[in-house]
Amino acid sequence: MSDYCQHDIVSRREFLSKSTLGIGSVALASLLNPLKGVASVPDGGVNNGLLKQLHFAPKAKRVIYLFQSGGPSQMELFDYKPLLNKRKGEELPDSVRGGQRLTGMTSHQKSFPMAGSIFDFKQHGQSGAWVSELMPHTASIADELCFVKSMYTEAINHDPAITFFQTGSQQNGRPSIGSWVSWGLGSDNQNLPSFCVLLSRGREGDQPLYAKLWGSGFLPSLHQGVQFRSGKDPVLYLNDPPGIKKNSRRRMLDYLKELHQIQYEKVKDPEISSRIAQYEMAYRMQTSVPETMDIAKEPDYIYDMYGPESRIPGTYSANCLLARRLIERDVKFVQLYHQGWDQHGNLPNDIKIQCKSTDQASAALIMDLKQRGLLEDSLVIWGGEFGRTNYSQGRLTEDNYGRDHHPRCFTIWMAGGGVKKGLSYGSTCDFGYNIAENPVHVHDFQATLMYLMGVDHEKLTFKHQGRRFRLTDVHGEVVHDLLA
Template sequence: MNPIHEQHLLSTRRHLFGKATLGLGTAALAGLLADDLKAETTGVLKGTHHPATAKRVIYLFMSGGPSHLDMWDYKPKLKDMFNQQLPAHVRDGQRVTGMTANQKNGLPLCPSKYKFRRYDNNQDGVWVSELLPHTAKVAKELCVVNSTFTEAINHDPAITYIQTGSQIPGRPSLGAWLSYGLGSLNDNLPHYVVMHARTNFAEQSLFNRLWGAGFLSSDHQGILMRSQGDPVLYLSNPAGVTGKDRRQQLDALATLNYEQHKRFADPEVLARIRQHEMAYRMQTSVPELMDLSMETDTTFELYGEDAKTPGTFAACCLNARRLAERGVRNIQIFHRGWDAHGGLPREHGSQCKDVDQACAALIMDLKQRGMLEDTLVVWGGEFGRTAYCQGTLTRENYGRDHHPRCFTTWMAGGGIKPGITYGRSDDYGYNIAHEDGTPMTPQPDASTWTPGTMHIHDRNATILHLLGIDHKKLTYRYQGRDFRLTDVHGHVIEDLIA
């Protein structure tokens, strides 16, 4: 869409409305605005490019880089290579971080200390380690991808890349694109909700640009739900201000903003009005949403006792299901602390305890309510971790560095094939490999798609496809260029679609 053309159209229509409503008062103006602003929630696409299998996305983001080698990608041959150097031909000159580039002990190989089991016992079955006993119970619902890859090797550009399609800040996030394209399924809640789960290892900061709207209208950005105080900032009225007072304030503010828009035709002014109206409606809808008192004991048994404590990952997952029930299009839970450069068993043990039962419970809960079939659940971090150790190495204690060349993510529901593993890595879990285990030469990149691989642009293209969107057609013209989530790359991986 051309924003200059959009401004012209909006200005002409608003100008007409302005003349027609002179002297009718604030109430009449608010009524006119309400109808027009409600129309904005349908999304720019006014539908989908093709039939969708998913209506909504719940994105479980493990910030910091969970170790695929200790959780999903079983590498038995590494057990016989303990403390041996990573062969030069495996690395093949690939970049490593400055944290391990000059290690005195080189790049010693580090097998996982954890036992693995293949679930469903078929050729495409899912390997899961003993770190995830609850998630293993829903393995038949998961589509596990062991060949996800990215070019970014450090946290901030990598997280920015997977969330927005660019390593450079300033682009809209996945949730913002979905809000812009498809709009809302509930007029009383945001299109896009973000939650931060508590963790014992909250090393990395998370910036609001990761769920921001970039150059899109600001009402497409994610709304952060807090675990303490008001779930959303300024949700409650100040002391002495009634709901009627708030309504009158918003009506007066809408009149002023409308006059501003008539003068300058800035669409962002309309976005502000929509945000104010949404905030007013949320004063009723959000308290009901966050009240878990009506949930059954059976539900809390499913999610675990942690679900009763606000801010835990389990509580966030339970709230994610409640948001999904109420029509929120995109829900994202960030869980920090997966950056295990040292003491990985201790840190990942704690992290997995945080998320394991809740991930499984979310999938089971959605399925028993008939929602999994049209809800896409996505799990993963910004990259994986290396086959070689960082720091002191013993069989029971070790650390791993960042590894973007191949790592594991998974999806479930929403039209994804269940109970399969897609793609594989070599015997070292270092490079993407062919089905026979030989490394692909050259290693794949974003410019073309190679069967059995999934670049993060391919991942985002596939997510959009499941929601009925052609990733090449959801664009926004900005500074003379048509931008999209997948930049100029991306391939829908049909092999993952049921």
């Protein structure tokens, strides 16, 4: 990186550290006077981010990404395929499969019996969207949703597939979507991270999730996702050690900042400035996080809306409610991960459990945002890393079957934040195995997300190891047909 570029990145931090008050005093002032501590950003402005001016007028100011880890079966939820029921048990034609890559779990199978869904589908709302009986609450808000039924990806196994969706690359070490957004756009709230992460689990023994999925990669570490947990300490290592008073912590941070500044003057490493900013953010979060996580004052009708599990910390329902509270406080990017969708066997029973724990809360989040006037400029995304096969993995019986990973076509949905309402975009073939029209690649999805936030995905780049990187690598086209 050239001296000019390096100076351009850290000049704001240098100014703050060399000013009379310094970062520490500014942080203390924000605690003493909260109204002045929360930055106000004029229309079209960007606070703290690299971009001083957005490339487009933003339609979404905030994102809630409800990532369904494991690969939900589109044919049990949103992609109605009556032909599969009609031809249940018959061999999938070679002309349909086309020699496409299979996982090691089904590549040895001598037979690929087609398996339709045992669950009923109906059309809902004025849009006539097909939704399974497993998702009655989602069906009730069908006219608020934008279904993309022609998603496809390149990875066929969980870890590279999730990494690809979250970072734009199947390889480890790239920044996550939330980190790109944080780095480019900054934060509208000085007292909470711009990128927050919440995890929940549908069942034990499912595919693990790793911190790399919300990591900052080669971007400054200040922009990595901060994981919020259920329990006594929502953010690890945030509280002061026993016996340390608030004023003692403040003095320690001020002296530590001075030492970091001396080191920065010697080596000019921008990560030193990031470290100072992280310490100061942690100090401010000692006040802001407990207030944000305290959902006890939420009225009963809100708990009723999100479902009974919303009163249980760490559940998907509780995390959806927390996501709303976070974006109410102008957190830029909230990432939820819910595990349990990897159903290679016993799919009918297991997917019932997953839907029961997620359907009501997902729909409630949309309606809650709408009633508060937040949905219009908040983008909500629901989906996993790939879909499932139209044939059964292993033995097919009357009421039991499983499905393997299928990257060639699957469904996600979005709502709010500048996407069209009541739209079902793209389609798959009658067998549900290939895309019939309007394919949407993962990089297209990422480019569209950035566009909705006012960012040209080709222009938000970071020079690393001699190359300029971006979220979409060297690919991606904005899908304008999805935009309102």
